[in-house]
Amino acid sequence: MALRLKGTMMKTIKILGVLLLASMVGFTSAMAMDVDEIVNRANLASYYGGDDGKARAKMVIKNDKGDERTREFTILRLDKEDGGDQFFYLYFHKPGDVAKTVFMVHKKVGGDDDRWLYLPALDLVKRIAASDKRTSFVGSNFFYEDVSGRQVDDDTHTLLEETGDAYILMNVPKDPDSVEFSRYKLWIDKKTFLPVKAEYEDKQGKLYRVVEALKFGEFDGVPTVTESRVKDLVSGGETVLTFSDISYGVGLDESLFTERYLRKPPRKYIRR
Numbered sequence: 001m002a003l004r005l006k007g008t009m010m011k012t013i014k015i016l017g018v019l020l021l022a023s024m025v026g027f028t029s030a031m032a033m034d035v036d037e038i039v040n041r042a043n044l045a046s047y048y049g050g051d052d053g054k055a056r057a058k059m060v061i062k063n064d065k066g067d068e069r070t071r072e073f074t075i076l077r078l079d080k081e082d083g084g085d086q087f088f089y090l091y092f093h094k095p096g097d098v099a100k101t102v103f104m105v106h107k108k109v110g111g112d113d114d115r116w117l118y119l120p121a122l123d124l125v126k127r128i129a130a131s132d133k134r135t136s137f138v139g140s141n142f143f144y145e146d147v148s149g150r151q152v153d154d155d156t157h158t159l160l161e162e163t164g165d166a167y168i169l170m171n172v173p174k175d176p177d178s179v180e181f182s183r184y185k186l187w188i189d190k191k192t193f194l195p196v197k198a199e200y201e202d203k204q205g206k207l208y209r210v211v212e213a214l215k216f217g218e219f220d221g222v223p224t225v226t227e228s229r230v231k232d233l234v235s236g237g238e239t240v241l242t243f244s245d246i247s248y249g250v251g252l253d254e255s256l257f258t259e260r261y262l263r264k265p266p267r268k269y270i271r272r
Helices: 002-031 035-047 130-134 144-148
Strands: 052-062 068-079 086-094 102-107 114-119 124-128 155-162 166-173 183-189 195-201 207-219 222-232 238-248
Touching: 035 155, 035 166, 035 183, 086 144, 102 144, 130 144, 207 238
Parallel strands: none
Antiparallel strands: 052 068, 052 238, 068 086, 086 102, 102 114, 114 124, 155 166, 166 183, 183 195, 195 207, 207 222, 222 238
């Protein structure tokens, strides 16, 4: 009887060993996900939901004294190809001093983006230099690059850690003289691959800027950040960006993203 029990126990131990080994292999496989794959999937999740998209946006800009300013605009996006070149069109509704202003981007993967700003008070179309992508977007704590996205090949990416629900990456610019930061730490949600937090360090290695996703939703089957915040730890200011009326698969045409529509906005898409 004892020998029979011993044999049964040995079989049980072997089975448990196999299961443990299988779970360890699965864990190792998850840890071994290529960092470039994580970054590329995060880029697709952040900027390529659907073939095109439309949303209403509101920015609340607050300084260190608590004074607030707002910006309201409609944003249109069209992809030429998944993960490739894109078009962005932003039409400002409020306040009065920026109403009818238009910001347009032709994002070029592997090259410098083309950017335009239409100023209605002057009836002037202004080209924005590629070097301006790390400057304030219409007086907010967001940068122009935050709106259209940073190119994934501009940085060297390292997977620092994997938690139960996030990949944590360190990203270092390949051309440090082209940006104001030395590196940034990025948290990416494992389920949706949406970036949920980024911490930027200055040239002295001091944390000075934090970008966070605060709220999420799903629209037309696409996981989407619906509220985000940028904190400037140097000035004490911050900007909260909230999206509403979100839709994908709108049917936008490439002709909308031309200089003609800077002065003549496509009312079909910008009216609520």
